[in-house]
Amino acid sequence: MPKVLISDKMDPRAAAIFRERGITVDERPGLSRDELIAIIGDYDGLAIRSATKVTKDVLAAATQMKVVGRAGIGVDNVDIPAASARGVVVMNTPFGNSITTAEHAIALMFALARQLPEADASTQAGKWEKNRFMGVELTAKTLGLIGCGNIGSIVADRAIGLKMKVIAFDPFLSVERARELGVEKVTLDELLARADFITLHTPLTDQTRNILSRDNLARTKKGVRIVNCARGGLIDEAALKDALDSGHVAGAALDVFVEEPATASPLFGTPGFVSTPHLGASTSEAQINVAIQVAEQMADYLLTGAVTNALNMPSVSAEDAPRLRPYMALAEKLGSLVGQLAHDALSGISIEVEGAAADLNQKPITGAVLAGLMRVYSDTVNMVNAPFLAKERGLDVREIRHDREGDYHTLLRVSVRTSEGEKSVAGTLFGDSNPRLVELFGIKVEADLAGHMLYVVNEDAPGFIGRIGTALGDAGVNIGTFHLGRRAAGGEAVLLLSLDSGVDETLLAALRGLPGVRKVMALHFG
Ligand SMILES: NC(=O)C1=CN([C@@H]2O[C@H](COP(=O)(O)OP(=O)(O)OC[C@H]3O[C@@H](n4cnc5c(N)ncnc54)[C@H](O)[C@@H]3O)[C@@H](O)[C@H]2O)C=CC1
Numbered sequence: 001m002p003k004v005l006i007s008d009k010m011d012p013r014a015a016a017i018f019r020e021r022g023i024t025v026d027e028r029p030g031l032s033r034d035e036l037i038a039i040i041g042d043y044d045g046l047a048i049r050s051a052t053k054v055t056k057d058v059l060a061a062a063t064q065m066k067v068v069g070r071a072g073i074g075v076d077n078v079d080i081p082a083a084s085a086r087g088v089v090v091m092n093t094p095f096g097n098s099i100t101t102a103e104h105a106i107a108l109m110f111a112l113a114r115q116l117p118e119a120d121a122s123t124q125a126g127k128w129e130k131n132r133f134m135g136v137e138l139t140a141k142t143l144g145l146i147g148c149g150n151i152g153s154i155v156a157d158r159a160i161g162l163k164m165k166v167i168a169f170d171p172f173l174s175v176e177r178a179r180e181l182g183v184e185k186v187t188l189d190e191l192l193a194r195a196d197f198i199t200l201h202t203p204l205t206d207q208t209r210n211i212l213s214r215d216n217l218a219r220t221k222k223g224v225r226i227v228n229c230a231r232g233g234l235i236d237e238a239a240l241k242d243a244l245d246s247g248h249v250a251g252a253a254l255d256v257f258v259e260e261p262a263t264a265s266p267l268f269g270t271p272g273f274v275s276t277p278h279l280g281a282s283t284s285e286a287q288i289n290v291a292i293q294v295a296e297q298m299a300d301y302l303l304t305g306a307v308t309n310a311l312n313m314p315s316v317s318a319e320d321a322p323r324l325r326p327y328m329a330l331a332e333k334l335g336s337l338v339g340q341l342a343h344d345a346l347s348g349i350s351i352e353v354e355g356a357a358a359d360l361n362q363k364p365i366t367g368a369v370l371a372g373l374m375r376v377y378s379d380t381v382n383m384v385n386a387p388f389l390a391k392e393r394g395l396d397v398r399e400i401r402h403d404r405e406g407d408y409h410t411l412l413r414v415s416v417r418t419s420e421g422e423k424s425v426a427g428t429l430f431g432d433s434n435p436r437l438v439e440l441f442g443i444k445v446e447a448d449l450a451g452h453m454l455y456v457v458n459e460d461a462p463g464f465i466g467r468i469g470t471a472l473g474d475a476g477v478n479i480g481t482f483h484l485g486r487r488a489a490g491g492e493a494v495l496l497l498s499l500d501s502g503v504d505e506t507l508l509a510a511l512r513g514l515p516g517v518r519k520v521m522a523l524h525f526g
């Protein structure tokens, strides 16, 4: 049974779901990096929030790891390329805390508009400074959203309810979607010049880092109020401090900081500055949502292979997972076959699905073909990291879908481009579940690809099969099944034998020496 570690504070419903589904779970929030590295090798899954840093080192120690699940949205605490390279699926829960975080942005906007934290502190200090705190209304003010995805859209909806005018800068926001949301799509320059309030809702990327830089802050409207509950690093914190000190920015509220936990910052104590300790997602509703979602998604993947909300792998629905399973087995076997027979100077691979296979999500099938193929180069490859390894090797991968049905009701064909030209193998499912090879390099041959096998190319001539059988028998190797195909009578023939044991180099050399033999290779299928 799989084993999962929950390494951050998470609603207990997550652990309960893992247990209900028969998964062993340990809850160890607050581990140091070294403590995590010392135990992570025992686990198949790791469930985290934002505190655990899933670095290259952690992943290198996570030798059994199959899935990292983030109970939340941002995955900047996970080294996704390193996870992909090690074949670990990374999932998040992209919607479970969006409303909560949008509400936090609105709460911070009100806090700035009415100086709530300062007024609270002063009142509780017994000062009753009624004349010190003069606020502004939100009604009729312009809110500029930087980033208008899930959370930005909810903020827009709430702000429109508050009678604000909402403008948004988001290069990926379509004009139709903006219209639907009641938002005006603008350039960043326009937003900076027009907004009375700015809220940020983008991930931290090379394009968004310091999007509110010193220069951009200088271009904002005097008296602007700024809220960031997306990611630290979107605003130049030193420049923000100067802009607050000069009065150009009237207020700023940060839930997120460049360095977290932020226990010291030049911004602390600055008039007009409000902060919360990365509380954007901290409501009981959101934490229940994300805990349940992450546990369900991880359990589905570990137990059934269904993939939801993965950042480094295509989705496979719970409904599709059982239909895909036999195709994935066929795909791995065909990939492995071409990998073993034609792995030299591969420049490209085409994966074609035909008939019933064309109705399925092709990405997981492609992943499985590549995993079978790339296993020739690396035994840690799986369908998650295989596409990355293939890309690294400069392999051109093509996916082709034919709706027509040919000789078989369902067919998967894998063709590789090699220095000797294109070579292709094809397989089908017998009884919808048993993977069978049906064509090998242009020759019709039916075989189950399993265990130890021997591939022989020979001239079709009388007595040949007997000679092979005798040679194997003399060496004590028992033949399980025997599959024969040929291009034409007297032409090139192919033999695929399944064997009860492997063949060593001496026997292979002896077989290659038999009259009429053109090629002999030992194959193995896991
Ligand atoms: N403070 C907290 O506790 C929480 C923070 N977050 C953070 O909030 C942020 C937004 O989350 P979602 O709305 O769910 O993400 P999302 O992916 O739905 O939306 C992000 C939007 O940013 C836009 N964007 C990307 N690059 C941009 C650029 N260069 N300029 C302008 N827009 C750009 C995208 O087009 C997208 O529409 C994320 O960074 C997430 O990690 C999310 C939940 C809780």
Ligand SMILES: O=C(O)CCC(=O)C(=O)O
Pocket (backbone or CB within 6 Å): 049, 050, 071, 072, 073, 074, 075, 097, 278, 280, 281, 282
């Ligand atoms: O888990 C948390 O408290 C942080 C949430 C967050 O930042 C996110 O979901 O991106």
